[in-house]
Amino acid sequence: MTEIGVGELIHDFRKKIQLIQTELNPLDEPISDISELIDSANLLRSNNYLSKINMKKTDLISVYEQYSKTMEELLVTVFDIQNDLKDILQEQSSLISKP
Incomplete structure (x- = not known):
């Protein structure tokens, strides 16, 4: 996982999320009917407007899914490192306590 640059991957996902949210913000204002039409x-x-919003929200959910999967992988790695460090500490403690 570290060879693919998890930090960069998370940063890229975060940028995509922010971009989609920025694109979605103007679309959150409902369109009003034009009386002449x-x-x-x-x-x-209205259908076109709802389609655009739906597409952006689908993109946002997709990126959040990728982001959360990457964060889960990162968390597993952190726990693995924590366990390795605990094992090393126990081993060193046992070496120190031996006469």
């Missing part, structure tokens, strides 16, 4: 045109605009 007929109802079907307003429905079409």
Whole structure:
């Protein structure tokens, strides 16, 4: 896992999340009907708007999924290192206590 640069990977995912959230923010403002247009045109605009939001939110969920999987892998590595350090410490303690 360390050879693929987990830190860079997490940073890239975080940047993607921020980018998608930035793109999604303007879309969060609901569109208002234009009185000059007929109802079907307003429905079409609303459908297009909802499709864009849905696509961005799907992208965001996908990146969050990748991000969380990478964080889980990183956490497993941290626990492995913690256990290795504990074993080393116990071994060194036993060597010190021997006469």
